Amino acid sequence: GENVEQHPSTLSVQEGDSAVIKCTYSDSASNYFPWYKQELGKRPQLIIDIRSNVGEKKDQRIAVTLNKTAKHFSLHITETQPEDSAVYFCATDTGRRALTFGSGTRLQVQP
Amino acid sequence: NAGVTQTPKFRILKIGQSMTLQCAQDMNHNYMYWYRQDPGMGLKLIYYSVGAGITDKGEVPNGYNVSRSTTEDFPLRLELAAPSQTSVYFCASSYSNKANYGYTFGSGTRLTVV
Numbered sequence: 001g002e003n004v005e006q007h008p009s010t011l012s013v014q015e016g017d018s019a020v021i022k023c024t025y026s027d028s029a030s031n032y033f034p035w036y037k038q039e040l041g042k043r044p045q046l047i048i049d050i051r052s053n054v055g056e057k058k059d060q061r062i063a064v065t066l067n068k069t070a071k072h073f074s075l076h077i078t079e080t081q082p083e084d085s086a087v088y089f090c091a092t093d094t095g096r097r098a099l100t101f102g103s104g105t106r107l108q109v110q111p
Numbered sequence: 112n113a114g115v116t117q118t119p120k121f122r123i124l125k126i127g128q129s130m131t132l133q134c135a136q137d138m139n140h141n142y143m144y145w146y147r148q149d150p151g152m153g154l155k156l157i158y159y160s161v162g163a164g165i166t167d168k169g170e171v172p173n174g175y176n177v178s179r180s181t182t183e184d185f186p187l188r189l190e191l192a193a194p195s196q197t198s199v200y201f202c203a204s205s206y207s208n209k210a211n212y213g214y215t216f217g218s219g220t221r222l223t224v225v
Binding site (some may be wrong): 001006030034042043044045046049075089096097099101102103104 | 127142144146151152153154155158159161169170201205207212214215216217218219
């Protein structure tokens with residue numbers, strides 16, 4: 001089955017800096033790549049997603065890039081703020097509409 | 112719309128007991144899912160359903176059963192609870208006719224087996 005690896009597991013940045021989280025996947029049939037944010041004790045919430053026919057997507061301070069050849073995709077957060085502190089999960093789908101999740105990245109934004 | 116509703120929010124079970132985690136959605140989503148999240152880990156797919164009467168196994172189905180008799184409800188049954196089933200359980204749902212179909216998650220059920 002699909003295997004999704006996510007790095008780093010923890011990331012600490014200063015407020016205003018950028019943060020980058022990277023995921024690699026194993027199944028070349030993967031065609032949908034969402035990112036979720038989970039605050040402590042809360043449910044995961046979708047923050048941005050991209051399909052395999054698109055190389056990059058941006059929504060205000062967050063962006064996702066996809067490299068299908070290398071089978072990796074990344075989340076970029078610019079001008080980080082303390083409220084960006086959370087655990088971020090990447091996920092993939094091979095077409096069966098059931099997501100496989102990465103192990104998560106704990107982002108800490110230091111004020 | 113209430114979205115995805117899970118009950119109970121918390122539960123403590125003794126080893127060998129059984130229980131049903133309830134999940135209901137009011138968005139007319141065809142697809143529904145059960146995931147478990149162990150401390151500090153990602154989400155693992157237990158079971159999912161593409162519509163009423165259809166269910167399929169995910170990565171970690173052992174020790175669990177599901178049914179989908181209506182579009183709205185997707186209960187998860189734990190038989191003979193074991194300490195390894197201590198986890199947070201999330202139910203989710205999604206549209207079947209959207210290309211970008213990000214899940215809507217419920218608020219979770221925190222289960223402890225002692």
